[in-house]
Amino acid sequence: MSKQINVALIGNPNTGKTSVFNALTGLNQQVGNYPGITVEKKEGICKLPRGLKAHIIDLPGTYSLNASSLDENVVIELLLNRNDKDFPDVAVVVSDVENLKRNLLLFTQIKDLEIPCLLIVNMADRMRRKGITLDIEYLEQQLETKIAVISTRKNEGIDNLKQQIINYKELSVKPCLNASTIDDEYFSRLRKAFPNQLLYKLWLVITQDVNFGKTNRKDFDAIASFKTKSKGDLKRLQQKETIKRYQFINNVLKKGQTIDASQATDVRAKLDRILTHKVWGYLIFFLILLTIFQAIYDWSSIPMDWIDSSFASLSNWVKSTFPGGGKVTDLIAEGIISGLGGIIIFIPQIAFLFLFIAILEESGYMSRVVFLMDRIMRRFGLSGKSIVPLISGTACAIPAIMATRNIENWKERLITILVTPFTTCAARLPVYLIIISLVIPEGKILGFISYKALTLMLLYLIGFGAAVGSAWILNKILKIKSKTFFVVEMPNYKVPLLKNVALTVLEKTKAFIFGAGKIILAISIVLWVLASYGPGEQFNNAESIVTEQYAQDNLTVDELDHKIASHKLEYSFIGITGRAIEPAIRPLGYDWKIGVALISSFAAREVFVGTLATIYSVGSDDEETIKNRMAGEVNPILGGPLFNFASGISLLLFYAFAMQCMSTLAIVKKETNTWKWPVYQFTIMTAIAYIVALIAFQFLK
Amino acid sequence: MQHTIAHLKRGEKGIITDVSSALIPLKLLEMGCLPGNLVELVQVAPFSDPLYLNINGSHLAIRKETAIHILIDRIDE
Secondary structure: OOOOEEEEEEEOOOOOHHHHHHHHHOOOEEEEEOOOOOOEEEEEEEEOOOOOEEEEEEOOOOOOOOOOOHHHHHHHHHHHOOOOOOOOOEEEEEEEHHHHHHHHHHHHHHHHOOOOEEEEEEOHHHHHHHOEEEOHHHHHHHHOOEEEEOEOOOOEOHHHHHHHHHHHHHOOOOOOOOHHHHHHHHHHHHHHHOOOOOHHHHHHHHHOOOOOOOOOHHHHHHHHOOOOOOHHHHHHHHHHHHHHHHHHHHHHHHHHEEEOHHHOOOHHHHHHHHHOOOOHHHHHHHHHHHHHHHHHHHHOHHHHHHHHHHHHHHHHHHHHHOHHHOHHHHHHHHHHHHHHHHHHOOHHHHHHHHHHHHHHHHHOHHHHHHHHHHHHHHHOOOOHHHHHHHHHOOOOHHHHHHHHHHOOOHHHHHHHHHHHHHOOOOOHHHHHHHHHHHHOOOOEEOOOEEHHHHHHHHHHHHHHHHHHHHHHHHHHHOOOOOOOOOEEEOOOOOOOOHHHHHHHHHHHHHHHHHHHHHHHHHHHHHHHHHHHOOOHHHHHOHHHHHHHHOOOOOOOHHHHHHHHHHHHHHOOHHHHHHHHHHHHHHHHOOOHHHHHHHHHOOOEOOHHHHHHHHHHHOOOOOOOOHHHHHHOOEOOOOOOEOOOHHHHHHHHHHHHHOOOEHHHHHHHHHHHOOOHHHHHHHHHHHHHHHHHHHHHHHHHO | OOEEHHHOOOOOEEEEEEEOOOOOOHHHHHOOOOOOOEEEEEEEOHHHOOEEEEEOOEEEEEOHHHHOOEEEEEEOO
């Protein structure tokens, strides 16, 4: 049995690295995190000919080995640590035929680390259209490597690539240029000081702020302290190094690549002119956003209704099929199934959101939005790049906050992190949808926009407005000096690859559902237990107390059972907790049941619907959807339905502003490296939510 | 007068002559913004900032505040 070949995919952003990863691994991939940090780790298994297997890591995209972010650090840390279990047997550098010059910079750096290195030239299908021809033999010789020309779009060259991975032992480990000539004297001193270490590795350790686990910390500290040069001098040397590498690359490509510009047809320029136009650009962006909301509200309602009613009947089926199960049957039917239904119902909407975001990213359009919005966003202390987190925030704040990493300016980044949780994430959606359907009347404005859709759109706008408004305030308050600088690559337009988009949607939805699902399931079970047991007389003797109380009323058996169940719930552990906080939430128009749902949804918003589902289904035998049960609730104080216009709007606004997501707080802590910011975020957002909801209810009631 | 990228009009080109390394991030240099390379102003965003450039075949956008630190020789066509 031969061992698995470790393969690391490395490359600039926008070179189709992930397409190569998908082409090699297909569905045999998993996404996790690097230990201790929130950088996504994608790895997979690729079956090679002759029964061999390759373990493939898709490293974060980077322009060079000079890291300026956490994601880029991961690349260097892996490549410098030969003891890492993932240390590659072969580094596969992915380049894009149209940006070969820039892509090769990273390649020449990796070559200097003397790791077997294979070069992929991707997007070969574009070569003819752009009039590009390559002299592969010449390039292989100059770059000391083997080259695989592939097209992930046309699925060409993949088998050949796999063959080349198998033959990795034949790859040269010789650097293709000698970068140390930029300062001979300095580098020879360095070599003398650490004769056993690779020179380029030394250079990287000195210039980078790399964090190498515990294993070889000592060695690296010694190297890093070898600073006989000032920071400015080091930076000048890095600049010299970059120039030197580009000289080499330019020379190689002069002979190895010919571009016949007359053959090139430029779709890019035409599209750019429209998409970044001062009128059309914004209009198109607005229309795209509108389409996304339409999809979330309208298109996904069909599968959602179906899921809702399926779970209601499943719960009922379990109860009628296993009537002898007693408490266990009740736990499954009322606790677990109701709780699970509350999360599975999200799938259509989250999938739609991730689908649109994936398409916008893959097509290259997102960069144009960044370009278009930068000036406007800067007025609010944000960056054009904040648009990506703010839009992805409509799916989930967690990946959105991670996406702030490519904002170079710390102040802009911090503000983006702090305000992103205001955007309407997918977890708020089910809360919104169910309340909207209960309290907003049917009917349409202008004959085609329904009140309900409009309310939803308004809630999104409120979320966005709150984000931008608080950014503006934070920009005035926060006194952080940081160097501003902004570079965004404007990639080529591409028709998104179905496979890439589908895999992204699948993986993100799965991660969300399982991540949130675990919390929701746990909370559902706890809630069920708390709702099914209680202390004292009132709970334990509920049956006799209620029977006595209504002895003269001639109730039917069903009616009596219902009264008993409500009484029990009110005096259960959960009822007691809910009623304890009732004085605080009564001014907002909520009863103790909503209070329970509010408490539990501080763990995660989406728990709200599940909690109410669990509370309302305890003791009820009818096959009913959550929605119908909620509509039937009576307001104990005012009479009339519990969810009326005033309490509904108040609740909607509370959820729009409140910071109810433990996972987001945890991510903010990780990304800002202190508890200070998540604590501020939680306190201030919740305070705003309470005040706004209070004002709304008091005015509307 | 010494020209910078910020002086270019849409469609105009220049050759980069000097990049002040203290003020320009390394990342920009790595993307091809180096002395001797050709730069073209492809597009200007609404409100005249940021600038969309083609530098040495790389398409990227930078803000004006960065562009004023990249000196060029203008090419008249």
